[in-house]
Amino acid sequence: MPGFFLRPIVLATSLLAAQQALAVGAGAIQFGNGSIVKDGAVTTVNQKTDKMVVLWGDMNVAAHETLNFAQPGKTAAVLNRVIGADPTQILGALNASGRVFIVNPNGILIGNQAKVNVGSLVASSLNVSDSDFLAGRLNFSGNTQAKVVNEGRIDATESVALLGQRVENRGTIHSQRGSVALAAADGVSLAFAGNGLQVKLTRGSLQALVESGGMIVSDNGDVMLSAWARDALTRAVVNQTGKIEAGGMGQLRGIRIASEGSGTVTAGGEMRVTGSPANGPERSIEVSAQGIRIADGARLDTAGAQDSIKLHTRPQAGGAGHVTFGDATFKADYVDIVADNVLTAAADAGLPTFSAGAIVLSAQNAKAGYVLNRAPDAESMSTLVGGTGSVSSGFLKAAGEQNLWIVSQGTVSALGAVNASALSLAGTADVDLSGGFNGKQLNAWGNSIKLGGTTQADSVSLAAKDVTLDGIVATSRLDVDGYARAQTTDRAALSTGTANLSGGQIDFSRGTHTLKHVDIDANGARLSLAGDTAIGRAKSRGDLTLRSAGKLVADTLDASGNVDVVARGDASFGNVSGNGVALRSTDGKAAYARLDAKSGASINGARGVDAGQTNASSLTLASDGDVRIGSDLAIRGPVDISGRNVTAAVVRDGDTQDLSTRARLSSANDVRVAAKGNATLGNVGGQSVALAAGEQLDVASVAAQRDVTLDGKGGVSVRRAEATRGALTLNSDGRVRYSGPLVANGAVSVRGGEVVAARDSGLPAPVIIGWGGISVHGVHSVDLFAAHSGGDLRVTSDGDIRFTGGLWAQGGSSSLHGKSVTAVGSGPNRLSIYATGDVSVSADTAPTLGAVYSRGGAVRVTYPAQSAQIRLADEA
Template sequence: MSRVFCFIFVCFFGSCLYSQPVGPEVISGSAEITKQGQQLLIQTQSDKTVIHWDEFSIEAKELTHFLQPHVRAATLNRVLSATPSEILGSLTSNGVIFLINPNGILVGAEGRIDVNGLVASTLDFDTAAFLRGEDLLFSGDSAAAIENLGLIQGGDEGVFLIGRHLVNQGDILAASSEVHFGAGHHILLKTKERHIYIHPDLEEHSQGIGVDQRGRIEAGKVEIQAEGNLYELAVRHRGEIQALATVEREGEIYLVAHGGEAVVDEKGTLFAGKTIEVLGERVTLLDEATIQTQEAGKIVIGGEPGREQSATHTAIATNVLVNSNLSERGNGGTVTLFGTEATAFYGNVFAQGGTAGGDGGIVEVSGGNLFYSGMVYTEAPKGSDGLLILDPTNITISGGATAGGTFSGTSPTNVFSLAFTAGAATLNSGALNTALQSNDVLVTTASAFGSAGNITISGTTNLNAATTSHNLTLLADNNITVSSPLTFIDSAGGTSTLTMTAAGDITLNSSITGSNLAAIHLTTTGTGTIDLDNAINASGIPVTITSGGDITSTGGGTNLLTASQCIMTATGDITMTNDIIFTGNGSGSALTMTAGVDFNHDNTMTFNNWGAVMASTTTGDFHVDAGTVCTGTGSVTYHGGVDLFNEGGTNLFNDTTGQNTNLTLSAGRDITINSQIDLNNFNSATLTAARDVIFNNDFEPDQTTTVSVSAGRDITHTGAAADIIANNGTILSFTAANDFTSDEPITISNFSTVNITATSGDVNLTVAAVNIPGANTTITAGNDINILTAVRNVASGDMTLNAGNDVNIGPVAIVSQIGTADGVLSVTTGRDLNVIGGTGSSDRSQLGFNAVLVDSDIDLTIGRNINVTAGTNSSSVALIGHGFATAGMYSGDIIIRSVGGDVTITGDTGAAGSVKFAQIGHSRFTGGTSSFTGDIRGATAGSPAAISGALTLTGGSDTTCFALFGHGGRDSNALETYSGNIRVQANDIVLTGGTSTDCNASIGFFIVSQGGGANPVIVTPTSSVEVISDTTLTMTASTNGIVSIGG
């Protein structure tokens, strides 16, 4: 049937061979072809019909109509001769028309194609694939063009123009579907997806223009693609394209020059409902070109960072308009201008939020090298303004001219000369400041394209968010360096932030100044260092400084930081090398510095006007190698996650305001004082260690109200030059969970309260004197108190000793003494009180005081025994009571509230040496005129000293070695007056005289005369002696020694 129709056609229309398509041969399917005047009707009965023609042209005023069985039926028309197709009249169809002519296809100015779908090509494909409904691979060597000067209208199946050269100077309309241009040698049409793919041509021909779009295209989606290697200019658009959104489609335009150059020429227009992409090896938008979406959509010019199909060079000329605004309600769109090697931007981009609501959009201007000299607007009148992203390889922000690319020539194929030079991009600070008036700005080198990715501030940079608050963020793939002053002012709303984030280092060689900002943030995300070598001036602004590596500062004498709040955090070390000043904004300000490893405080740090300062380490040590000065600061805390210690010279900590600041030094393990540390004028100073506090050098608090030292284990004060000198405070306390040990001098003056505590261990005071004038002093030990030195209060104040076990005074080759001149000396033990004379000549162990004027009670509550034993050398004395070698007035009761065991007083231990004695009572050894007043009694006046066990007194074996329970001692021809009531009650009382001269055992008043002549001794008449033995009273004299009760 088909062949018959074809034969009839040739014979019947032989005389009109060139006025309508001629020479048909139906290759597949069925078709009836009839002609009436200037109209040619081809009626097909198949879904797929293939007709070969000798020629396929339509003259002016002629009509060729394909009537197909349904709208998706397709007829393939292939021209076999060498004659181009010229559509000067009308070609219509209710279905899809394929027109294949390798000699070229022209739609004339009056020509009109109106079909449900059109595929026109100068390339060919496999007919069998067409008949099977498969994808079609177009190929061929034809260099002929498809050119439209008239009108092409496509229905639901769209319009596809495929060939080597495609030109549109007319109108192509497919409002409900798509328009696709494909220029190249090998093009795949995905029939079901209705999408074309350009296969790359490996040979570079560089001839002519692939797609020259000078007309008007309207469709739901427009995609123009060309194989760039084939052309001098792959895609050139200088007309108008509209892809409006419909219910079925969002509206898309794609101009793609695969490996070649895409140009939107002067006054060229792309207008899409949602998406516009212009891609190629090189992409250029010329002066007054317009790229616009109907609603806030996505516009991509050149490509996108990380996208494989991106231009190497992208240029946007002056007066180019790129618009992705939303007119009424909703968010602004996304616009990306990108070239992998270089991007030059001179135009105008809008991605604003709706006037009735919505946020601004995102605009990214990126390139390996970046020339930014245009304008971007992402404001949102009823929402949050949008973001401008500038993303070069390396960039310098300065007051100098913008650099990175320049205009060169007027040829549409070479409008810009964008030779790529690494590290050459310069962003003019004025251009940046202009951008900040309309956008948040992110300057980033995150897409560093294999280069360093540095951001440098070079040349004074002054920024001011004058109209609306906007944020500035610098994000570097490598380093950020501030080499010249950077100033950022928010004159509008005070909500702007300045953020610097680097994968490498941040270095402040020059200052950063903020005014009226919401915050300043500095962050290194890798292991980079933040070098604070110049000031951050941010008065009234919170600042965060976060380093994945170290934070260092070497700026000497610099006001390093002024802020309302500051959080400084380093994964590694924090090191402050030179004198540093930190300034806050009053009591509400807080400065927090946290080092993941060590904190190195190498020189003086000054804190002005902070509410609280906290400097600490997490897993490392805190090195306090210099002083701290505080002015108007509420508290300063230094904490070592492991140890805290100091080295170097004197560390002066000073509160210049005067007792305003609370200072805390703490450690997760030990605090070690290796060099002198002075704490002056603080409200409080606290040292707290989870393990030990070790004083290897001087510790000198002065004018500090409260000083507290505590340890989870031991406090050790043993360094060769480690004096503790505390002056002019209120409370001084040392608290160790285990032992407190001191063998170096402790001098405390003008404190009202002093506490030394070893909660579960010993208090050991050895070798050097402890002077605590004027303080109420408490020494507490969970175990023993061992005093091998002098602990004296020469002024008023109580002294209290509390031991869970024993209190041991002596023996040692030194004076071991504890006492107060005016106050109560109280001793409470869980076990024994041992007072043992020294091992050297004239060594004394004394619980009491020796001074010109003493008025002090001695109050004893002993859990087990009292042992008072003379020493092992001449004049070695053990004494519970006041007096000894200084002429004066001594008064005070000795109150023995209870003794759970025995009281043993022994004149000597049998070693050679005279004038050794042991005594409970006020004593005279040498000196001038003196008086001694006080009772020896029990808990209440008139009650006896309560001894549950035995009271045993034993004289010695050498001259003047005696044991005495009462007042007296050894006389030296001076007036002595004794007054008091001596009362004692024990279970047994045993007095044993010694074996040598004046080796006596006595209860009461007793004087050993020595030196010749009578001793003027007076015992007042009101004095008394009362001895009560619950069981036995045994008195044993020796040949030369006597025993006595009384006076």
């Protein structure tokens, strides 16, 4: 191809210098078949082959002229190469059914009255060789400062591309089914793909600049404004201030504003992705550059439910990536920002407005972090060092009104409090919010998290290897997951409606915390609580320690280690399990439904204890108030119960001979019950049993391997009692009543104001059997059924003594002394008094007796005014 001279056109006025003297010049067909016919003001280029090259001295179309291209099809292409020294000026009409290429190194102007109607249009100040064009290799290159400018109206069935070092659109460009591209560089590669265009910038330019202040509409395709500038750190290389609409059905799926080299892109005006997307990936408005400036008044709007806005920086040597927001509006499903620095304008300027499901900010430098609330002035953006990461307070506030995510593998910290409605910080490094947070929702993930200052939010969620709360947190919901540890400091003061705590070791023992409802799942947990608290489920794979200054209610406490709970107010629990369990209320009541302890359990309630089902190695229930046993207790070790009144609740219907309706208390070890008032118990069993009451002691039955002691100052009532290998003692200042057998391998001692054997139906006879001896003393009276002693038998009273069965001392002597002594019955039905040793009966009146005899001793019956010596039966 013959060479030609390139004359730079620098100023736009040069393009307009000779507008009134224009006419379509002569053209020569260099390649292909066709003809050029001029008929007055109308010039027609007839193209007969699929591709054709036409050389023009000039290719100007005056305002009254028309240039037509008659082409064989919509993919037919004609290359119009202008070899003259002047720019091409299209001021009239240009019509074509196929693809029209105009190449003029001196520039191209489409005037404000021009009307271009084509299949596709490529207007370029960059050159493409004839051989590449004919082979379909659309590789454009050149080194010219000439402009390609559109001020008129371009309508294309398919695509439009304006190429050069400097490209401007002040008019209207409309594509029905294709793409629109404005590209500034020293090298550009094009490819028609379907109805659209693929555009690639292949070499940068020192003067690259794209400006669009007009309107660009692609009904179904894409719009691309791109420039590749070299050494342009301090200037804008793409300025979009007009209006762009794209259907987004091309390969780019929307609008792309890009700087492939250094410099800044200004995104202003209005950009919209219109219509509803067909099946396929999301559509987007994408802006990419080393620096991105979102101008005041800009509006970026996508229509689809999954469409996005992407602002991606490309840091260059000597300058960090940055995005600066003015008073702009964004509407999308989500906004994706990749930048080391995100800034807003001066404090007195407007902030951007976001309408998006989420705004996601991530660093261009993968390991870069961010300092929140640190924002350099706009004038110093070019001096920012990549990776330092600055996010202005204005952006946090504006983006946080929706749902702002900051994703970083580096440290994220903040200067002062962060103000954002909804903020999520996600990364693998450290997060330091020592100044606190003010908004609706805070989420943070990292290696370590520190939250200090004052935080006020509807919800706070923190997840990291190490979480430290070092300030005031007031929130409706708090979620903390410390994989290794979560802790509070002395400065911490947590106030929340619901708290979920999980991870490794949870230590909230320092500071002052009001957590109304808590759930815990951790390797170990220590909590100090200021107000009333409800715990849903607290699970610890180690120890679980709770301290509460108010009331404490828990559904489940589950620890592999020890459970240690102290509450000032009432402490009420559902299920409690642990190695050892200690539950204490210092000023209130302690209650639980079920307790399982591998070792010991200790429950202390200052004003009362309500014990439910219990399985433990040992059990202590202690209170200055009442103690209620609400379920059968089966304990492996010692049992110690003390309180004002101790009551075993009624837990089953209908008494039977061996089972009371009241809760049972059994242990494989000793059982001790001490009540300052009354003690009302069911069946009690243990190694040894000691039951004491300051007033009335009422127990269904007692069975012990060793000693049994029943001591009720106001009275003792028992159905039956047995000390298999020990002694049995019943003691009271009031009435002692028993309705079944009293049996001991050792001695039996019964002492009371009154002693009454009251036989109940369904029970064996109330016999006293003491193989180590029997001693019965009733201050006021004694009313026995029968007594069998393996040693001495002693029955004494200051009042009357009555017995309805035999009194036998088979290993010792028998002694009865009372105001009166009566064997109930008549004649031969009166039962006997028998002893292997001496028998002594004394009374203030003549006793009424049946047979009285001694096997090996003396029998003496005495009463006033009469004394008799009775011989043994075998001596009579």
